[in-house]
Each structure stands twice: as structure tokens, then as C-alpha cells.
Amino acid sequence: xxxxxxxxEELDNxxxxxxxxxxxxxxxSDTEVEATREHPTIKVGYVRVAASFVDFEKLHQAGAxxxxxxxxxxxxxxxxxxxxxxxxxxxxxxxxxxxxxxxxELDRFLHETKFDQASDQTLADMLLALHGSPNAPATTAPLRxxxxxGAKDAQLSGGQIDIPKGGTNCPECGQKxxxxxxxxxxxxxxxxxSNRSSLTRMMLVAERLTSLGYMQLLFExxxxxxxxxxxxxxxxxxxxLHGTVAPLKRRFQDYLAEFAKQCAANNRPAAPLxxxxxxxxxxxxxxxxxxxxxxxxxxxLPTTEYINRITGRPANTVWVRRVLWPSLHLPHP
Numbered sequence: 001x002x003x004x005x006x007x008x009e010e011l012d013n014x015x016x017x018x019x020x021x022x023x024x025x026x027x028x029s030d031t032e033v034e035a036t037r038e039h040p041t042i043k044v045g046y047v048r049v050a051a052s053f054v055d056f057e058k059l060h061q062a063g064a065x066x067x068x069x070x071x072x073x074x075x076x077x078x079x080x081x082x083x084x085x086x087x088x089x090x091x092x093x094x095x096x097x098x099x100x101x102x103x104x105e106l107d108r109f110l111h112e113t114k115f116d117q118a119s120d121q122t123l124a125d126m127l128l129a130l131h132g133s134p135n136a137p138a139t140t141a142p143l144r145x146x147x148x149x150g151a152k153d154a155q156l157s158g159g160q161i162d163i164p165k166g167g168t169n170c171p172e173c174g175q176k177x178x179x180x181x182x183x184x185x186x187x188x189x190x191x192x193x194s195n196r197s198s199l200t201r202m203m204l205v206a207e208r209l210t211s212l213g214y215m216q217l218l219f220e221x222x223x224x225x226x227x228x229x230x231x232x233x234x235x236x237x238x239x240x241l242h243g244t245v246a247p248l249k250r251r252f253q254d255y256l257a258e259f260a261k262q263c264a265a266n267n268r269p270a271a272p273l274x275x276x277x278x279x280x281x282x283x284x285x286x287x288x289x290x291x292x293x294x295x296x297x298x299x300x301l302p303t304t305e306y307i308n309r310i311t312g313r314p315a316n317t318v319w320v321r322r323v324l325w326p327s328l329h330l331p332h333p
Contacts, residue, residue, distance in 0.1 A: 004301055004302060004303065004306065005293070005294055005295065005298045005300045005301075006298060006299060007297055008297055008298065008299060009297075011299070019229065019230050020056070020230055020231070020232050020273065021055065021057055021230040021231075022055055022056065022227060022230055022232070023052075023054045023056065023232045023233075024051060024052070024053050024211070024232075024234070025051065025052045025054070025233075025235075025236070026049065026050070026051045026207050026211050026234070026236070027049070027207070027236035028048060028049040028050070028207045028236075029048050030045065030046065030047045030048070030199040030202075031046050031199075032045045032046075032195065035090070039090070041089060041090050041192065042088070042089065042090030042091060043088030043089050043091070043195065044086075044091065045195060045196075045198075045199040046083065046084070046086070046199075047083065047084050047086060047109075047202055047203045047206060048082070048083035049082055049203065049210055050080070051115070051116070051210055051211075052077060052078070052079045053079070054077055055076045058073075058076035059072075059076040059077075061076075062076055080115075080116045080118075082113050086105055086202070088194075088195045089191055089192050089193055089194075089195060090192075098189065099147075099186050099189050099191070102186055102195075102198070103147065103178055103186050104178065106183070106185065107167070107178035107180035109123070109180070109202075110122065110123045110124040110127060110180050111124045111165075113206075115210040116210075116214070119213065121213055121216070121217075123209045123210075123213075124179055125165075126209040126213045126216070127141060127179065127182065127209060128140075128179075129212065129216055130209070130212060130248070131251060133258045133262075134215075134258060134262055135262065139164060139165075140163055140164050141162070141182045142160040142163075142182070143161045143177065144159065144160045144161075146161065146170040146172060146175070146177065147181050147186055148170060148173050149170060149172055149173035151171075151172040151173065155172060156171065157171060163178070163179050163182060164179070165179055166179075167179060183201070183202070183244065183245050184244035184245065185198045185201050185244055185245065187244050188244060197243070201244060201245045204237075204245065207235060207236075207237075208252060211233050212255070214233070215228070215233065228263070228272065229263070231272070231273070232273045232275060233272055233273060234275050234276075234277060235274070235275070235276045236276075236277060237276060238276050238278050240276075256272065256274065282310065282311055304317070
């Protein structure tokens with residue numbers, strides 16, 4: 001176990017953190033409530049995602065004197081947020097089923113929501129960018145199963161349905177297919193009961209698309225390109241995606257790999273720097289149990305075999321890279 005621990009200064013690209021000056025953090029929340037006390041089976045879901053930009057240099061300057069400088073403190077931080085209500089059980093558009101209502105409203109959410117009001121790009125644009133590359137967003141996203149008739153794979157021409165931003169129709173049944181159907185959250189929708197699972201899936205995807213939006217914004221602006229290599233992107237929670245949206249995890253990995261390749265080709269610092277911070281769950285509990293084995297200034301790099309053993313998952317399960325660093329062993333700044 002201790003053989004998996006390494007000093008921070010010996011990590012690959014350990015010195016890259018010395019150049020970090022900014023941080024963009026993204027966090028989301030979701031909840032499901034009863035529409036009215038008289039109708040407890042009718043539910044409404046709410047999703048909120050917030051992003052913060054922090055300038056570490058100005059933040060340190062603000063507290064450098066005997067008193068905090070409120071002007072520098074304000075300049076060191078900017079924020080943006082968006083929220084949306086989504087239909088739960090019992091809420092339907094006239095003439096539509098609960099599942100189709102969810103699909104339509106989810107697609108509208110993607111098309112109408114900007115990750116930042118300073119940008120014209122919506123979450124729908126970011127979803128297409130994810131299926132392309134940093135300098136060439138895709139014009140369509142693939143779906144291998146029609147949510148209306150269930151036609152899939154060999155039944156479809158090319159084995160999939162390519163969905164543009166404005167949607168398309170199923171070649172088999174002719175029913176409308178939305179860009180939001182790529183997320184497949186309708187597969188977990190419950191006409192009667194809680195849809196908290198679908199809400200959480202959507203919130204996690206919205207968080208990732210928001211982070212991607214800021215990466216794309218810095219990448220496209222020649223005046224901000226240098227800032228990209230000095231920015232740490234932090235997500236509250238693990239970077240993995242599970243359930244119906246799990247296939248997007250591979251898309252994010254491929255996108256970030258291409259991002260880094262293009263930065264290297266332009267002789268730019270390695271970017272983007274992406275971190276997910278877990279504050280609860282299996283890995284946090286395990287890190288607390290073995291914290292006495294992880295020395296100050298050290299981190300543990302668990303192997304896939306190790307992770308599968310402590311989580312009880314099959315031996316061939318592949319995980320996003322995790323680093324265990326118990327907070328009680330963080331060196332004093």
C-alpha cells in the first residue's frame with residue numbers, strides 16, 4: 001500500500017502548479033419538490049450550476065496588509081450562475097406523455113441556457129463541441145437508439161442517428177429526436193415517482209459542459225490563450241459520469257487529450273489542468289482509514305486493481321485517475 005505513495009514534488013509535471021494563477025470552480029445542486037401540498041404526486045425538479053473565477057495573486061494582495069483590502073478582494077473574484085426548472089412526475093405538456101415532456105423541456109434547457117452571460121454559447125453548443133475538438137466543434141452528435149420506437153444499431157442506417165443542434169426525425173418511425181436525447185436521461189424518467197436520478201445526471205452533465213465552455217472560451221480568444229495554461233479548473237465532486245450519461249466520460253477524456261495535444265503543438269503550457277474534489281463517499285472514507293500511511297507532502301496513486309478491490313467492482317472496471325490526499329496531511333501553506 002505504501003508503495004503507491006509518492007512525494008508531491010516527484011509527480012509527473014509536478015512543477016506545473018507553480019504557474020497556476022487562476023482557478024475556475026464549478027458546482028451544482030439539484031432538488032425535487034412537490035408542486036403543491038394538495039398534489040404531492042406532482043413534482044418539479046430544479047437544477048442550479050454556479051461558476052467562480054478566482055485570481056490568486058489579487059486574493060493574496062488583498063490580505064497582505066494589516067487589513068483586508070475590500071476593493072482587491074472584490075476584483076479577485078467573479079461569478080456566474082444559471083438555474084432551471086424541469087418537469088417531474090405528473091407534469092405533462094398537453095398531448096404529450098411524461099417522458100416526451102421531459103425530453104422536450106430538457107432539450108429546451110440545453111438550447112436556452114448560456115454557461116456564462118458574457119458568451120453567446122449555450123449548453124447545446126458545448127454538447128456539440130464535446131463531440132468534436134477544441135478548434136472544430138461537431139455539427140451533429142450520435143445516438144444509437146431511437147427513444148420513441150427503440151430502433152437501434154443494425155436497424156438504423158450507419159448504426160446510429162446523427163442529431164444536429166435543431167434535432168431530426170427517426171428514419172424508422174419518423175418521430176422527433178432532440179439533441180438532448182443524446183444524454184439518454186429519459187430512460188430513467190419515472191411517470192410516477194421520484195426523478196431525482198435523472199435530475200442529478202443532468203446536473204452533472206451541466207457542470208461538465210460549463211467547465212468545457214470556459215476552456216473553449218479561453219482557447220478561442222488569442223488574448224486569453226496564455227491565461228489558459230495558468231488556470232486550474234475545479235469541479236466539486238468526482239470527474240466520472242455514471243448511468244445513462246456514462247458514455248460522455250469517454251468523450252470528455254478524448255476532448256481533453258486533443259486539447260492538450262493542440263496546446264503542445266502551439267508550444268503552450270500543458271492545459272487544461274482539471275481536478276475533481278471529493279468530500280464524501282467511498283474514496284474519502286478509505287483515505288481517512290489509511291491516512292496514517294500517507295506521509296505529509298505525499299499523495300497516494302491507487303491503481304485500477306486497488307480501486308476495484310476497495311469498491312467491490314469487477315476486476316476489469318476502468319476508472320478516472322484518482323489521487324488520495326487526506327486533508328489532515330496537507331503541508332501548511
